[in-house]
Amino acid sequence: MRILKTALAAVAVVGAVLATGTPAGAQSTAPSERSVEQQVQGLLQYNKGAKRVGTDTVQLAPGVSVTVADASRAVPADWFNCDRGWLCLWEDSNMNGARINFTDCRRENLGSYRTDKGYTWNDRVTSYSNNQSGNVQSKFYDNGTHVLTEGATGYRRNLSYDKDINGNHLNDRIDAVQVC
Numbered sequence: 001m002r003i004l005k006t007a008l009a010a011v012a013v014v015g016a017v018l019a020t021g022t023p024a025g026a027q028s029t030a031p032s033e034r035s036v037e038q039q040v041q042g043l044l045q046y047n048k049g050a051k052r053v054g055t056d057t058v059q060l061a062p063g064v065s066v067t068v069a070d071a072s073r074a075v076p077a078d079w080f081n082c083d084r085g086w087l088c089l090w091e092d093s094n095m096n097g098a099r100i101n102f103t104d105c106r107r108e109n110l111g112s113y114r115t116d117k118g119y120t121w122n123d124r125v126t127s128y129s130n131n132q133s134g135n136v137q138s139k140f141y142d143n144g145t146h147v148l149t150e151g152a153t154g155y156r157r158n159l160s161y162d163k164d165i166n167g168n169h170l171n172d173r174i175d176a177v178q179v180c
Ligand SMILES: [Ca+2]
Pocket: 090, 091, 092, 093, 123, 124, 125, 126, 172
């Protein structure tokens, strides 16, 4: 009987775990997904002096903006919604998630800007599109070390596949950019 009781207890525990799992069909509305409005309000809350400049975009500083994540937004193949004259960096691969946009020629510290949840933007970037023109080059840094250069019109869909000079992948590592 002792063995049987143990087995029954194990079944009961498994049942309890399953009961707290994610309901079928709920994956498309994960709790972490916030509406466009919630994200915009978060950006305004965490970035001092920020102002809304569009339905889904907040200016954090002159020449710097963040466009919030919106799964319903179409992503065109031509520069992935990154405006001409801008360098755009996304949190996730394949130009998904929120993106931070730069257009002024200066070195920007990603740690100076915050996401809608209050995290700093350094060590988050996974894809980018450089929609500047001419002979412009954007340079990317990790802990003060220049790790990558991208000319105008270049893009990367997933920095997990790009390596620095030491062979280490560049995903979630960029913490500063020389925009142009
Ligand atoms: Ca990322």
